[in-house]
Amino acid sequence: MALRNLRYEDDPILRKKSRVVEKIDKKLQTLIDDMLETMSDHEGVGLAAPQVGILKRVAVIDVGDGEIVLINPVILEQDGLQCDKEACLSVRGVSARVERPTYVKVSALDREGEEFLLEAEDYLAVAICHEIDHLDGILFIDKMVPDSDNEEENEEEE
Ligand code: CO
Numbered sequence: 411m412a413l414r415n416l417r418y419e420d421d422p423i424l425r426k427k428s429r430v431v432e433k434i435d436k437k438l439q440t441l442i443d444d445m446l447e448t449m450s451d452h453e454g455v456g457l458a459a460p461q462v463g464i465l466k467r468v469a470v471i472d473v474g475d476g477e478i479v480l481i482n483p484v485i486l487e488q489d490g491l492q493c494d495k496e497a498c499l500s501v502r503g504v505s506a507r508v509e510r511p512t513y514v515k516v517s518a519l520d521r522e523g524e525e526f527l528l529e530a531e532d533y534l535a536v537a538i539c540h541e542i543d544h545l546d547g548i549l550f551i552d553k554m555v556p557d558s559d560n561e562e563e564n565e566e567e568e
Pocket residue numbers: 497498499500540544
């Protein structure tokens with residue numbers, strides 16, 4: 411396993427759409443291992459392949475309940491609305507609130523290529539949506555909502 415270099419927000423690769431994975435081979439296993447190690451090394455809760463310069467639909471997540479590998483993830487269902495602060499290893503020094511569903515149902519392949527369904531709520535749902543956005547060239551800063559609490563500090567109440 412090896413650490414991979416992170417790509418940061420001005421890198422055009424983060425704005426490209428990743429390709430569907432068609433072959434689960436040794437090279438892909440190495441990529442997954444490296445992504446897990448890189449995520450852990452940076453104390454991240456998620457990492458998508460474009461963040462290490464690879465335009466493949468692969469993401470890894472660990473919100474504290476174990477590692478999840480998502481290959482070709484697709485959101486089948488979503489419900490609810492939450493708005494919490496997010497950050498991203500590729501966007502240094504920024505955290506901002508983003509609207510996300512409170513529940514998602516996702517289909518994906520695991521690292522052996524077996525299809526599985528994952529139902530997620532709350533923070534895990536946020537992480538999944540954030541990582542899938544990366545696979546479509548979207549960063550959380552594209553979706554951030556104004557932090558009204560901060561704005562009110564500088565404005566008189568109406
Ligand atoms: Co991110």
